[in-house]
Amino acid sequence: MFSPQGPSLRELAIQSLSSVERGYDLLAPKFDATPFRTPESILDATTDALRPFGPFGQGLDVCCGTGAGMRTLRPLCQGRVTGVDFSAGMLAQAREAHPDAEWVRADVRDLPFTESFDLAVTFGALGHLLPAERPALFAGVHRALRPGGLLAFPIGAPPPVTSAQYWALLGFDLAMRVRNAVWRPPFVMYYRTMPLHEVRDELTAAGFTVTTVPLPPLGRRDDGSPRYRLVLARKAAPAD
Numbered sequence: 001m002f003s004p005q006g007p008s009l010r011e012l013a014i015q016s017l018s019s020v021e022r023g024y025d026l027l028a029p030k031f032d033a034t035p036f037r038t039p040e041s042i043l044d045a046t047t048d049a050l051r052p053f054g055p056f057g058q059g060l061d062v063c064c065g066t067g068a069g070m071r072t073l074r075p076l077c078q079g080r081v082t083g084v085d086f087s088a089g090m091l092a093q094a095r096e097a098h099p100d101a102e103w104v105r106a107d108v109r110d111l112p113f114t115e116s117f118d119l120a121v122t123f124g125a126l127g128h129l130l131p132a133e134r135p136a137l138f139a140g141v142h143r144a145l146r147p148g149g150l151l152a153f154p155i156g157a158p159p160p161v162t163s164a165q166y167w168a169l170l171g172f173d174l175a176m177r178v179r180n181a182v183w184r185p186p187f188v189m190y191y192r193t194m195p196l197h198e199v200r201d202e203l204t205a206a207g208f209t210v211t212t213v214p215l216p217p218l219g220r221r222d223d224g225s226p227r228y229r230l231v232l233a234r235k236a237a238p239a240d
Helices: 009-016 020-033 040-053 070-076 088-097 131-144 164-182 196-205
Strands: 059-062 081-085 102-105 117-121 145-156 208-214 228-235
Touching (some): 020 088, 040 145, 040 228, 059 070, 070 117, 081 088, 088 102, 117 131, 131 196, 131 228, 145 196, 196 208
Parallel strands (some): 059 117, 081 102, 117 145
């Protein structure tokens, strides 16, 4: 899973016993050599699915990490592209890789933007928020978007209970809950806390109109349903 350029087992252990912010500061220099970075296949599938809705003006990558989301924003946005994250270490890596983008350090539960963007994306970051914290994120993104703006992010279908992936994710989440029960500060990273129906309800409550589209390049499950869908949350445009 990890290349020789990735973190050692000792480095991963230190990260896992840190807070989310400190853990990602430590991991940042080697993050792109880990399987935690969003795969290019997901970024490209998202970009292709969003093309019919563009072009867009200004773009925002929420919980941007080292800046992988720029692969999606740059082909779609004609104006400024911005990444926001609370890890200074991750932002330093993003700034080095994409010096012509703008990078903002902020808590995504309290985004410092008002009607500034036309497209917002986020990749693989919702697991770092407890379910009770997602409404603040979605409300902040809604505020950050201009009228008619779009929030988009891929979400995977739950693996079947008979699959090894199901039990691996369940085991990881249980281990994380035990770790957080006995160790401080907590490290929030859960894979099974964001079912689509709950996310849809929270986005709707934040003021979005929500639809989804399949991402066919990412494959289908045995029953023919897509392995991934792209959530599209639209902020209402001004009435004519």
